[in-house]
Amino acid sequence: AQKVTQAQTEISVVEKEDVTLDCVYETRDTTYYLFWYKQPPSGELVFLIRRNSFDEQNEISGRYSWNFQKSTSSFNFTITASQVVDSAVYFCALTLSYNTDKLIFGTGTRLQVFP
């Protein structure tokens, strides 16, 4: 079965701190896709990144960076120098290449950044 685990339910940091959100996935398939979405207090789901299982290169986008490690089935997300606007719930998700197109979401991590 496929599963995504986000063990951190809630994280609180002070502005300018770095924070890492953990994501561990389970699948027996060799081809799959991983995603991160952000859900700010307004409620919409905002796409952040998509990564396929053959691309283990880490990615950096501004203050955001992602560390994909197949050996540990993890796809962790780091925010550097956090800001109050980063406060949101962050979801990690998995989809397979051959099966349905559904996204399998983790339970999310609520990040609160205090000034």
Added chain:
Amino acid sequence: DSGVTQTPKHLITATGQRVTLRCSPRSGDLSVYWYQQSLDQGLQFLIHYYNGEERAKGNILERFSAQQFPDLHSELNLSSLELGDSALYFCASSVEGGDRGLKETQYFGPGTRLLVL
């Protein structure tokens, strides 16, 4: 703004009633997906349509149904509503999704918040 639109934004109704949620995908996207977000179940996939055809079903109740029209907009119909149907319903769209080998990013609409009283 993802380019996916959903109406209405909020909906309050009573148990036993029927409602219709509407979704317009991003321009050029052929696939529409529906998800339900509730406190106890989290984000759950309901159903996927590609170019008017149903492609996959998830944890969708028999009381719920959906369709995708020729202009590619989609509607999710919820009937015989129960208190437990109160949730945030998201629509997402992607370019592909018809060929199982292609996985494009799903872009989400702002959601419809349904409250059943």
